[in-house]
Amino acid sequence: MCGIIGCTGRAEDTLDVLLSGLEGLEYRGYDSAGVALANGSLEICKRQGELDRLQQAVGNSLRGPVGIGHTRWSTHGPPTDANAHPHTDCTGNVAVVHNGIIENYDELKAELHARGHEFESDTDTEVVPHLIEAALAEGASFEAAFREAVSRLEGSYALAAVTADTEAILATRHDSPLVLGVGDDAAYLASDVPAFLEYTDRVVYLEDDDFARLESGAWTVTDADGQLLDKSVSRVEWDAEETAKSGYDHYMLKEIHEQPRALRKCLRGRVDELTGSIQVDSLEGLSPSSVQFVACGTSYHAALYGAQTLRDAGIPAQAFLASEYATAPAPVGDDALVVGVTQSGETADTLSALREAQRRGVETLAMTNVVGSTATRECDRTLLIRAGPEIGVAATKTFSSQVVACNLLAATIADRGDSREIVEALRDLPGQVQELLDASRAESVAKRFVDSEGYFFIGRGHHHPVALEGALKMKEITYKHAEGFPAGELKHGPLALVTDQTPVFAVVTGDGEEATKTVGNVKEVEARDAPVVAVTDGASDASRYAEAVLEIPETHPQVAPVLANVQLQLVAYHVANELGRSIDKPRNLAKSVTVE
Known part of the structure; x- marks a missing residue:
């Protein structure tokens, strides 16, 4: 939930980058939105409602070489201007955007209030800039104050902060996604790649408790102790056109019509029509005695389909709602496999269920759409569904690709007598979907x-x-x-x-x-x-x-x-x-x- 965008090194068009990034993140939340730009002082504008209200309010009035933005899905407090991010400290010198839930914010807020801090919102986020303010008042540097504030937090968070007099963004994550974009003369920060994809396709995925510093197009990542980390830069295969509406009235309709192409990509290089066989490199050698699927929402329906398909092929299989599995995991036998079905690879309940399986020593597989997501990094294996970016909140092409991926999994780990017939049906499927869409x-x-x-x-x-x-x-x-x-x-x-x-x-x-x-x-x-x-x-x-x-x-x-x-x-x-x-x-x- 919620979307974060940040940018350094763009000089005069920082605001345009932030607003464009927020447009690319609206699927993550659209109760309210806001931006903060630093240029010797902090200039902030935020509005309740969808992004166009912010765009109308801000115009072209804000300037600065460093900026952060946020689009909100409400958890603490209703959608109002006051509850919109960014949130600031008492002095107006620190601004913070946040995705996640700070579980101990009541305790922190009471402590800060007793020390004279005034609060203006109902959110859990607002404690963070006040914690930074308190550390700065004691003589800490901006980075030291940010780390001190983060050390006090319990829960899940992706955080980005700026101050009026520092041309840098500081950021960190814990159980909530955050990715860096690496440009030639600029650096970007976002909850998801589409926010900055039109500017760069080079990305750095942050791990839990990594700390990032972005300034003047440069970036560094350190661990919780301040030690420099050697992070690899990856290239994203998606292009900016894939995240545009391309003439359709809605993203959902576009993505429904993209299903033939998505299915072809899911099958490409994995299906051998001559031999009637299916081979997926990431599943090589996999031979579980039983399979448990964990998922939520639409992905849970794909998991139900997958479990049925495996049972039909003679493999004991069940599908569980991830939110239930995380707190009451089902018994597993030797050589079992737990499959997390998650479009984004960041679904909190599904990640919790997968981590519970790993704590019990069970092999895990991420069936997901996003390369470099948390699920792909944490699971033992990954089966990418290759559906391409899906912007509409209601999942469409990802469900179809998940169902096809379940067939690839079943064909790989089960010995079926009708594999050639299934391969032929999968081969014809993209064309049949197109035929259906046309008629x-x-x-x-x-x-x-x-x-x-x-x-x-x-x-x-x-x-x-x-x-x-x-x-x-x-x-x-x-x-x-x-x-x-x-x-x-x-x-x-x-x-x-x-x-x-x-x-x-x-x-x-x-x-x-x-x-x-x-x-x-x-x-x-x-x-x-x-x-x-x-x-x-x-x-x-x-x-x-x-x-x-x-x-x-x-x-x-x-x-x-x-x-x-x-x-x-x-x-x-x-x-x-x-x-x-x-x-x-x-x-x-x-x-x-x-x-x-």
Whole structure:
């Protein structure tokens, strides 16, 4: 949650860099935003609301060679101008931006208040500039004061601080991401790479308890004891165009349409069509006796799919909500593998679950989208999904790529007899997604049912996670009530909620036993006058009982969920668009959840 940007060495256009960086970080929070520039004094502007309010307020009035900025997702205190970052000390000489939660801020605030410090916000962050102020008053240098303040903190944090009379940014992290950008004559700091990608693709990933100093385009990183660290500079493969809307009305729609390319990238170099085999270098030699997936939100639905796929292949597998696993881990046997599914590689609950697994000596695998993320650095192995940057808060292309990555994992560690059929289906998948995108009737279905009281989604087997994901997308961006269920469970209680104002989206593919039973559940819904939307390949007679049909191409039953999910993504998008919702930035949500 929250986004941090910092810049040194840009002279007259520091403000432009900060505002541009905040635009690239809005998916991390958009309750309020602010900037602070240092130029012999501190110039600060911050506003409640989305970034355009800050842009209007600040104009071109702030100048300085050093600056920091912040976009907020509220944890302590409501979205107000006073609670927006940056926060300052009593003198107005120190400004700080923060991502995370300072758990002992009440204690620190009481101590500082007793020493005469005055506070203006409800936030936990505000204690930090006052701690720095207190150390400066005792004669400490800016860097020593910053380190002293950080040593007092408990919890998670990414911090950046500036003072009026020092042309430098000081920063550190603990359980919250922070990355440096290395330019020819400038240095950058951000919560995520897209914030400065238009200026440089050279990055340095900070580890927990690293301290960074940026000044006049130069940078150094030291450890908690002040010892200089030799940090490697990496190049990011993403380009700035990938983080632009490219003519689409919303990032979400762009990212839905990017799925064919994302899937091709996920499969490239890993699938051998001639031999019908799959080989992933990072998984070489992996042969677990059982697998546990840990994940949150959309990634949890991909984990449910992955667990089902592994069980079908004869590997004992379960999926757990990471927030539950971290506090009550499930028993694991010898040679087990714990897989953390996380788009950003920074999801706090998932990282906690992976660390718990490591404490028990279990091998860990990060299934993620971000090279150099905390999950990739801490886990024993990494399986990159290669979806490219995803800016819209509601995950779309990353879910599809996670599902495909689960197939790569299953094919690598399990001995299946139908590997050639799966390889062929994966080969055809990007083209089939494109075919679906070109012909989908999702917009007309959305317009037909936009005024419904609620929405239900049902599916069996591999389609159960798709039903859950379809409901989540609808909830996230339309603010309408939506629920997903295993198809057979609808009659065990939820059927009481079904009316002629609650369309039921039924995912039915193939003509086997699962399809037959799901069609039976569709009949139960239809008998109660609820409209049915069949998401189907036409192999069953589900469409006979449906008021609307969303067609998908025929494919291997293990791959069909990706196609069905794309149709449901489009339905949610078009319902939200008809309702005029803030699709890319839905209320109360942020893209990367870095607090527990």
